[in-house]
Amino acid sequence: MTYTPRAVAGMLGIAPTTLRTWDQRYGLGPSIRTDGGHRRYEDADVEVLRRMVVLTTQGVAAAAAAVLARQKPVAARSGPRTPIDPAEAVLAQQGFLAAAKRLDEPMMSGLATKLLTDHGVVSAWEDVFVPALVDLGELVVSSGQGVEIEHLASGSVLHALRGIPRASSPGVLSALLSCAPDEQHWLPLEALGAALSEEGCMWGNLGARVPAEALLDAVDRLRPTVVLVWAHRTDLALRVPLEDLSARSDAVIAVAGSGWQGVPLPSAVRRPKSLQEAIDLVLERVR
Known part of the structure; x- marks a missing residue:
């Protein structure tokens, strides 16, 4: 062509x-x-x-x-990453949103991959990806249009996150990640998983819309160190079998997402308030 x-x-x-x-x-x-x-x-x-x-x-x-x-894209580097400067974060958001509105997936993926390579998952997620995706979500709500833009942008971020090499050596599963029953917003779990990969932790993600019994069965079989369940709505969070999880597993049970706001939790259940807190929770148990 x-x-x-x-x-x-x-x-x-x-x-x-x-x-x-x-x-x-x-x-x-x-x-x-x-x-x-x-x-x-x-x-x-x-x-x-x-x-x-x-x-x-x-x-x-x-x-x-x-x-x-003119150079070929370089492989992701190891070692410490630098936080994103606020001015650079604004430029990156603008560039990502502009590419999204043109439905330019290669550009979004390239930008996302470079941010992850240079600054790591936490900074790229919190300073660029989340603000940009929130803006696109608000565009859909306010105008009733742009669903295709939001979906393609989310897919580009997902593609970049999955480009981070995962730990492959045998060992205990550090974290099992899952959505609440009928919860479909699972991209934040992929961000957590990618951040755990940067730390060399093994993790699994059951994905969206996980029935209560399926979650319990997976925990019984995999015996992870930490189980974290995501919910962005209260009605979805209330369907998670927290009591059964605590009774049937020695794992630390944690919940995340706005759906847990105001929901009474068993005393042993943890609720990290940020991506970094969730990472620290897993590392605390593993190390």
Whole structure:
């Protein structure tokens, strides 16, 4: 496939003049010129330009971004990650939302992966992904439109989170994550799981809409160190068998999500208030 400059500019959400400037100043031009002198971009050219857009959206100077854009994406680095600067977080949110509204999944995935690589799950989740997804959710509620935008954005974040390598060595399951019965919002559990992967912990996620009996059976069979159940509505939280979980397992039982606000909990059940608190709870038990 080849593309005209106008088509590429539309795909990337930039002005044709910007595309022309990047070609003239930084050599990020098309690989093909027709006999008539018309420029045509190939898929590889478009991917380089996608990386250029992601980098400039994050505040990287255009000249430096052009050098980085030509390089292949690097593997996730190990070692400490730096928190996201507030100004950078705002730029990242804006870039992610702009890509979402264009339904540009490659750009969203690229931005999400770079944030996770540079800053880790907690900072990327709390400072960029959650605010951006909340904005998209409010757009759907207020306008009745944009469900496809919200779903594609959530899928892009999920794809990036699942790119974090999981611990594979045999051992005790550090955490078993589950949604309440009929709870469908399970992306926060994937964020917790990815953060636990960064810490080298083994974890499992039962996903959305887990019946009470299925959760109890999984806990009996897997015998995890910590069981955490997510609910974003009170009526869903009330259907979780907390008493049975506590009675049938030696695991620490924890709950998370706005649905637990105001719900009376058994004394032994923990309720972390943030992603970092949930991670610390698991690490406290494991270590």
